[in-house]
Amino acid sequence: MKKVLIGLVAVVVGIVAALLIAPSFIDWNQYKGEITAQAKAFTGRDLAIDGDLKATILPAPAVVVEGLRLANADGAGAADMVQLKSVEVRVALGPLLGGRVQVESVTLVDPVIEIEKLADGRWNFELATEPDAAPVPSAPEAAAESGTAESPVALQLDRLLIENGVFVYRDAAAGVEERIDDLDARFAVASLEGPFEAEGTLTTRGIPLRFDIAVGKTIEWRTMPFKTAISTERGASRIEVGGTLSGLADEPRFNGKFEVEADNLAGLIQAVAKGPMPGIVGQAFSMKGAVSASTTAAETEEFELQFGDATGTARASATYGDEVSASVEIALNRIDVDSWLALAPVGTGDTPPAQSDGSTPAAASGPAPHGGAFEIPSDIAVSVGVTVEAATFRGGVIRQARATADLAAGEITISQIAAQLPGGSEFAVFGFVTAADGAPRFDGEIEASVSDLRSVLQWLQVEVPEVRADRLRKLALKA
Numbered sequence: 001m002k003k004v005l006i007g008l009v010a011v012v013v014g015i016v017a018a019l020l021i022a023p024s025f026i027d028w029n030q031y032k033g034e035i036t037a038q039a040k041a042f043t044g045r046d047l048a049i050d051g052d053l054k055a056t057i058l059p060a061p062a063v064v065v066e067g068l069r070l071a072n073a074d075g076a077g078a079a080d081m082v083q084l085k086s087v088e089v090r091v092a093l094g095p096l097l098g099g100r101v102q103v104e105s106v107t108l109v110d111p112v113i114e115i116e117k118l119a120d121g122r123w124n125f126e127l128a129t130e131p132d133a134a135p136v137p138s139a140p141e142a143a144a145e146s147g148t149a150e151s152p153v154a155l156q157l158d159r160l161l162i163e164n165g166v167f168v169y170r171d172a173a174a175g176v177e178e179r180i181d182d183l184d185a186r187f188a189v190a191s192l193e194g195p196f197e198a199e200g201t202l203t204t205r206g207i208p209l210r211f212d213i214a215v216g217k218t219i220e221w222r223t224m225p226f227k228t229a230i231s232t233e234r235g236a237s238r239i240e241v242g243g244t245l246s247g248l249a250d251e252p253r254f255n256g257k258f259e260v261e262a263d264n265l266a267g268l269i270q271a272v273a274k275g276p277m278p279g280i281v282g283q284a285f286s287m288k289g290a291v292s293a294s295t296t297a298a299e300t301e302e303f304e305l306q307f308g309d310a311t312g313t314a315r316a317s318a319t320y321g322d323e324v325s326a327s328v329e330i331a332l333n334r335i336d337v338d339s340w341l342a343l344a345p346v347g348t349g350d351t352p353p354a355q356s357d358g359s360t361p362a363a364a365s366g367p368a369p370h371g372g373a374f375e376i377p378s379d380i381a382v383s384v385g386v387t388v389e390a391a392t393f394r395g396g397v398i399r400q401a402r403a404t405a406d407l408a409a410g411e412i413t414i415s416q417i418a419a420q421l422p423g424g425s426e427f428a429v430f431g432f433v434t435a436a437d438g439a440p441r442f443d444g445e446i447e448a449s450v451s452d453l454r455s456v457l458q459w460l461q462v463e464v465p466e467v468r469a470d471r472l473r474k475l476a477l478k479a
Contacts, residue, residue, distance in 0.1 A: 028053040039070075043127045046071040051086070060104060062090040073124040077170055078114045081124055085110035095156075105159040116170040160187035162200070180204050185211075193218045207232065222248055237262040243291075252295060259288035265307070266346040279343025283308035296321050310335040325381040332386075337393040373438030378410035396422035396459045410435070414444060422459045424451030450475040 032049050039047035051066025070082040088107040095102040116124040165183030170176065185200025196215040201208065209230055216225035227242035243256015262268040265285040266277055289303020299317035306312075312332035319325050388401040401419035405412055412433035420426050431444010450456055453475045457464050464472065 026055070028055050043070070045073075045081070045127065057093075060090050060093050062088065064088045072114060072116075073118065073122065073126070075118050075120070076114065076116050076124045077172065078116075078168075080112075081114050083110075083112040084108055087111075100156070102156045103158065105161065106157065107161045107163070108165065109163045110165070111162060112166045112168070114168045114170070116168075117172065117174075119172040121173075156191055157187070157189035160189075161185070162187075165202075178204070182208070190217075193221070194224065218248070222246065224248060232267065236264060237268045254291070254293045257288070257290050259286075261286045275347060277346045279345050280308075280340045282343055282346045283340075287314065305330065305332075307332075308335075308340070323381070324379065327383040329385045330387070332388045334390045335388055335392070337391050337398075338395070374435050374440050376407065376410045376412060376433070376435050380407065381409075382407040394459055394461065398422070421450075421456060423453070423455035425449065425456050446477065446479050448475065448477040450477075 029052060032053060035053075036047045036049065039045070048069040048071075049065060049067060050069065052064070053066075054062075054064040056062050064086065065084075065088075066086045068082070068084040068087060069080045072078055072081040086107075086109045088105070090104040090106075092102040092104050114124065118124060162183055162185045165180075165185070167180040167183065169178045180202050182203040183200065185198060185202070188197045190196075194215050194217040196213070198213040199211065201210050203209070209232060211228070211230050213228045214226065218224045224245045225243070226245065227240070229238065229240040231238040238259075238261045240259045241256060243254055245252060245254050247253050260268075262285045264282055266281045268285070269277065269281060284306070285308075286306045287303055290301045292299055297317070297319045300315060302313050302315050304311075305314045310332045312330065314328065314330045316328045317326065383404075383406045385404040386402065389399070391398040391401055399420040403417045404415040406415065407413075414429065414431050414433065416428060416430055418426070418428040425448065427446065427448040429444060429446045431442055434441050434443075451474060453472045454464055457472070
């Protein structure tokens with residue numbers, strides 16, 4: 001009996017060993033045709049496997065595919081929507097035997113992904129489906145229909161690695177193309193409900209960036225905490241946002257805090273637009289505060305603001321959708337206009353302005369700066385108010401300076417530009433700015449009251465004519 005049991009165990013071990021080891025000796029390339037045919041039936045696109053196809057069971061189930069290409073939609077700008085030099089997937093064996101999918105790692109080498117909105121309004125990732133096929137409900141919908149908050153699949157992704165990735169976005173109708181290059185990233189997914197983590201580096205518009213994203217576990221598919229930070233390669237600029245997303249199933253809303261820091265504001269602006277800028281933007285900049293936003297509106301509580309040596313507070317709100325409107329209020333304590341005007345212009349040479357770390361960004365792939373005739377947009381409404389307690393200019397002090405303006409219906413209304421000037425003087429300007437024949441045109445009024453005109457002229461470095469000392473003392477102007 002003992003010998004029989006030993007024999008049975010030996011046979012079972014042999015069978016199991018054969019099942020585990022045999023896949024390593026199978027030529028999986030012979031199944032390429034069947035795999036690509038199934039992909040064609042499922043997606044309606046041609047799938048090509050130019051390299052080898054390998055699969056192993058030990059030490060962990062793994063699949064490696066080399067030279068993978070998925071065809072793009074008809075009319076797209078590139079032949080392939082997805083290209084991969086290689087993709088490797090490794091799954092933990094123990095959890096798999098227990099009915100749980102734990103992906104130890106997915107490695108994508110040299111992936112190129114093209115996302116495009118075609119000229120006819122279609123997206124290139126819209127795949128062909130069977131007309132009678134029932135739509136697959138999303139995870140939140142499935143949870144709602146079942147009356148539970150359980151994730152429909154027990155899935156865990158320990159590590160997703162992307163090496164040297166490229167992501168391209170195109171809008172054929174708008175003539176827009178944006179791309180991300182040199183993407184090296186690591187992602188981790190504990191379950192479909194989270195938490196999620198991501199970190200890595202990339203280059204966009206010629207600027208190297210680093211990103212860190214942490215997303216907490218989704219609560220009943222309705223609320224999700226998260227925190228994300230984006231910084232330039234050496235930390236010269238940093239944007240951080242953290243808080244909670246709620247109402248995911250119906251009306252998403254974000255409540256949280258934000259922080260923006262830049263050793264050189266010009267370097268931060270380079271992420272959006274190139275070209276020469278006044279020297280004033282070549283200063284340190286920071287702001288931080290609380291923000292609340294939805295799909296139709298956003299507003300901030302009073303937040304801290306620093307620009308160069310000036311500090312203050314600001315408040316902003318905006319609504320968007322079919323129409324866009326915004327309101328901004330800024331209050332600064334003291335600014336040194338003399339030092340600001342002495343700053344050299346940024347980016348006026350043949351090369352882009354250097355960052356604070358000494359590096360020079362490559363040319364941007366984004367849209368070129370707009371040029372041509374002066375225009376005022378007519379599809380947005382903006383209200384701006386700026387207050388400065390004191391400003392140093394030409395050695396004198398301007399106090400209680402305030403400017404308020406509104407943009408609406410293609411016209412700028414200057415409600416007030418007022419200040420107390422040196423020499424016991426006050427002035428105020430109000431009126432309208434319009435675009436006339438491709439140039440700005442101002443129509444308005446100015447009022448000024450000067451108690452000591454001689455002091456004001458000296459402050460403005462205007463030579464005073466040789467008249468009696470008791471003359472040129474007071475001035476009242478309205479025009």
